[in-house]
Amino acid sequence: MVGGGVFLYFAIRKDIYKQIDNSLITEKDIIKDQIEQTETAPDSTATFDHQIEVKLLNYPVHKLQIIKDTVLYNSEIDDNVLFRYFFYSDNIVNKDGYTISIFQILSEKQDLLGTISLYMFGLFLSLFLISILLNYLISKKLWSPFYKSVENAGNFDVLSDKPLDLPETDIIEFQQLNRVFEKMTQKMRVDYLNLKEYNENAAHEIQTPLAIIRSKMELLMQNKSLKKDSLNLIKSINEATTRLFKLNQGLLLISKIENLYFHENKKISLKEIIENFLGNYREIMEIKGIKVELDATDNAIVEMNEVLADVLISNLLSNAVRYNIDNGYIKCHIDNQCLIITNTGMPLKTDPELLFRRFHKVSDNPQSVGLGLSIVKKITDNYKMNISYRNTGNIHETTLTYRSE
């Protein structure tokens, strides 16, 4: 549109100049005819916008024609005025020469050109704005089914039995999109149900032989005739099966969290969970001489699954107890924004970034399966909480940031 406007401007300008030049040439022809017929020059005329000057010479000249723009000073308005200058020189047949000079004002034409250009610009701008508005209104109506489909697909809940609600549309491409969304969400639901079923089956199937092994081991260890070597073997097998059992439980828990198994939420008081845990571990902490400080507000309420809340807090606090030093301390600060657990302990010998990864252990304890903090991370990710850890010498600080009610 801009290009068209510029083209139109120069086209009109060219046409104006052409008309002026043609009129100047016509005037020249009339004057030339008169000179050649009468061998006299017409009187020079001069008005504000048009001047003609004819000179008869007493010597021959070269034939010449010049048309160009020029500027003349006008004392009345004390300004320069743009003129179109026409100069013609020729000879009366086999005789002396003559010159014709014509000045045609251009300012008015320029003003006209400017006005036309302004109106054209206004017209183009209006057309442009109207086309944008029409385009917007049409697009809005046209694309409404698409946006509705995308919104509904984004709100799809894999836990729900209801099929995806997609708007009817006559546009073939949107119909295709709807079919893709339906197919995709159906597959998601089927995959989710299959995985859920697999987890439930795995829990039962793996735990059953494990339980059998452990129960038989317990029966075996009751045998008083067993020698020390045999007892040591049984002890090793028992430890290995216990570890396997805990691994299975841990991985299943992580899988259940990922598959939204724990989807029933309620308002949970984190302060109560912490107080329960500290009560259960009181004797352990007394034996190790660990001092406990609890700074908690009653409004530290979060909405989450009760089981997962318990697992989350228990895991964090049990680490603070387990890896503490004799006569150390544990400080818990909890408010409606975050829980901060600060405890003493041996300096961390591993990369803090690895702490929340599966199977990463900070101790050589064979009973540790290295899943505790990865379970914590999975829970916090599930509820869009943030867990962070930092260690400075003998001080460990774990911060859990959550959205609190």
Next chain:
Amino acid sequence: MTNRNRIITKESIVEHLWGDEVILTDSFDFVYTHVKNLRKKIIAAKGKNYIKCIYGFGYKFIEN
């Protein structure tokens, strides 16, 4: 007493107490502590030291 004269592993004790949260246990310090306290209380009540530690496994309640 249901399990008299039977070795009860510390793992069994923990699973009985904590259920699914057994995965959070890396050590059995609290089992040792609770059993130690239990022994003290039995002895303080003029009872005998019925609870025997079976090294590497757990405990046994010795009736006689």
